[in-house]
Amino acid sequence: MTASSSADYIGIQECRGCHEDAAASYGASLHGQKGFTQKSDHACEACHGPGGDHAAAGGDASTITSFSKKTRSAGNAACLQCHEQGAVMHFAGGIHDARKVSCTDCHRIHHPGQGAELLKATDEIALCLTCHHTMRSDLMKASHHPMREGKMTCSDCHNPHGSTTDALVAGDSINDKCYECHAEKRGPFLWDHVPAREDCTHCHDPHGSNHQRLLNARVPYLCQRCHSEPRHPGTLYDASNVNTRAIYNRACLNCHATVHGSNHPSGQTFMR
């Protein structure tokens, strides 16, 4: 190892002299590829800072930026030097940053991780579940999005790096996100159902439910939380009504089938 002056960049070859494994795995990772030299040609030192002093001091750990000794925020700042754009634009100050989740809690930098995202876990859902335990129960419920079948992942709806929408939803609003796959519900309709137009989660739990169609509660009771008009909406459907159309099968939705909105001139009660 050659002696270098303070704040000098020494290059990955010098690093490799002592940190052979780290340099090799870095070279195999996405960060180590040729194209990234356009962003920075300092390789290891792009994140760890100039290694001149470190090399001159014979590898003294105090003379190099070592993330194991840095706060999580400082570690994140190193990543954000290059990555604070696009989907990661809102990370700083976002809920994951505020709760001290660091980039390396989810991503593996040195070693080739899973896919282009360098994720630490074998699949993204498993990674999210390490903190969001309760979602595991939701995913196992009878009514669920095709997540446990591998057709969707958390980031199809959420941006873990930050969002200006609540719950890190990757869209301008919850509904705007839902319409990406459920464009048939987008309308606008001649007769819009008010709560559906405002927020799909008024009635649905997208993470999973034991009720049909990801509903928050069993119909007809879900509907009766807002509807108590005369006649059948205000009626109590108890065990004496088991074989009535108002509660059997899909209950209210047996007749009010176009509940998200109707485009029929006579569809104001969503039966057409």
Add this chain to the structure above:
Amino acid sequence: MKTTRAFWALLVMVLLALSLCAQEQDPQVTGEAAIGANEVNAKDGEAARFTEYREIPDGLAFSLFDIRLKSADYYLGLKAEDAGQSDERYDLAYNRYGKFRLDYRWDRIPHNFSTGAVTPYTEASPGVWTLPDGLQSQLQGILGDNGTNLPLAMDVLSDALTNAHGTPLGLERRRQELDVDYSLSTPMTLSLNYQNESKEGYRAIGAPLGFGNVIELPETVDQNTRQGEIKLTYSQKNMSMDFGIAPSKFENSVSRMLWDNPYRLTDQASPGELTYLLGNGSGTGQMALAPDNEAAKYFFNGSFKVLKTTRIRASLSYTQLTQDADLLPYTVNTGLEGAYAGALSAPREAADLGADITNAALTLHSALTRSLALNAGYKYYDYDDSSKALSIPGHAILDQNWVDEPVDIGFLGYTRESYYANLAWTVWNFTTIEGGYKSRTMERERADLNEGKNTENTLYLAAITDPLDWLSFRGTYSISDREWSLENGGNAVYPVRNDALFAFRRYHEAERAREELTLDLTLMPMDNLGLSFVYLTALNNYEQSQYGLESDDHRSFSFDANYTLGKHNFYAFYATEENKGLQSARKTTLPPLDVISNDPLNDWTAILVDDTTTYGGGLDLAFMNDRLHLDLSYSHSKTDGKPLLTSPAGGNPDAAITFTEGLDSTEYTVAKAQLIYKFNDRLKMSIGQWYEEYTLDDIFRSDIAVDMVHEGYAFYLGASDPDYKYLVSFVQLIYSW
């Protein structure tokens, strides 16, 4: 057929990979392929739910073919999963490092609902469901115009339903997506995304005729959504911004459904305005299905480092929604022309509906000092209706009656605003305390009438600490109070005409007190042991609502553990969760039917509780110097749906009769055992079995009948959601290179 398609797909991928290999001097080729066979054994008969979103082939399965080529300049990945199956997926990824990136995915997603559905209807053309004229004519003859001989007519219909034929109920999405990034220069990237998704098949839908006649039919689905995004990103050290356009177009080939009335062949006006007798009314019903619609979004996002430790981010978007599908006529019942001459016409040719959505957000993040950070933000979201006004003279109820009730259709609009500010103080290097305030408003209008404004203020406090390498804790507490500007007037009482229910509120706008608490503790007492505990509550109290939803509470506790012993791994998880809602209402008194009772004896209350317990675990034991692995896993999730219905004795209803069986109680268990033997570094084999069991205990859904003609004047597809037990044995060879 499936095997042939899979073969060709894989062959194309291999040839493409080989041709690219040949062009490069020194590509590094890695990959993995898995082929195997399953024996699927349905213990209690076939169930669509087992294959709801997937296919488990009984026989040969090409589970995976994944080849990756890597050179100094580029990366190419070709991946096929479940080739030839109804849930197959293909991915192509190409990355010329730092210059060009392309990802293409093609995915099939089945959504199977039922294998046992039956219907007496025939689909004459897409969305048009017919019955034999003879049956309609026979029943019309029995019933006449006044619903006479009803029991006999129902018997005849009931007999006819026994001859109903099977009908498929399931959808399939075919989705392709292309992502391209092209770096025009170091700071500038052009991105393109394009998606095309078709959805085809049948799903169950309620198609009522009259007030008493529920008919469940297959809805024909043939829809397509195309959407994309073109974005230009410019990124420098202290700033980044992007802007672009994202159009979307939804098209529905079957935009209306027509179906025959089993009780009537020829049209007739039902004599009573709000009554319906079987045999009255229309010979056919018509329903509008999802209309074609379009959206176009224009957006800008920017992040600017205005000071060394201060960033400002701005997001702005404008979206135009348009829906101009042809409108259907008020009714297809020719008998209603007498009541309104234009009943068989549409109120206007096309919908001419639209909305403008404006979204703007501004956030600030600043490290004021080394230990103090400030976050603040503002968000504005406005949904502004731009539809052409439409007044209608009345409407047809269920194609049976015409009601003269002129209405100016009240299109919706709302504006959401929120702002927040919080301070995070790092007390020691390992502890941060954060306190903040958030305010949200929601202002609604309908047909230019102000429907009031919600204001919700939230205070929150969070503490995050990791004082030791093996201990970290996160805790947050928030308290919110939501008010409604129209509590004492205007449209505050909903429905307005129900004066007796003066304190009935729609829960999405009702006054609400909310508390949330999250406690998250992670321990690593040993290098090879990790423990994690999470406790979470969210309590919603609709304090001004004496009717409607009064409270809605969620509580959960969960626990995860991981343990490693040498090459052996163990894990376990447990979660318990309670969702509890309390709601009240008052039944209509008799008579008159259209007035809510003033008598509190007619009140009723429902407490609905969903208790969910989930637990499981697994182990991965390594033997023979890591050549042999035994994997065992088990998971179980059970939800008890517990309804408690009450009402005072002496009213209407009299003392409520609560259910003795569960409501939507479900249970799902998966147990899996497999042995994996590594012959060498490249080849391994797995062999094992997995067992899956699902049960549904629901007083209404567990056994959906086809024929309820006598009880409810209704008939269904019999699309039940049956319990299942499956045992799948499998063997798989996995080769990697």
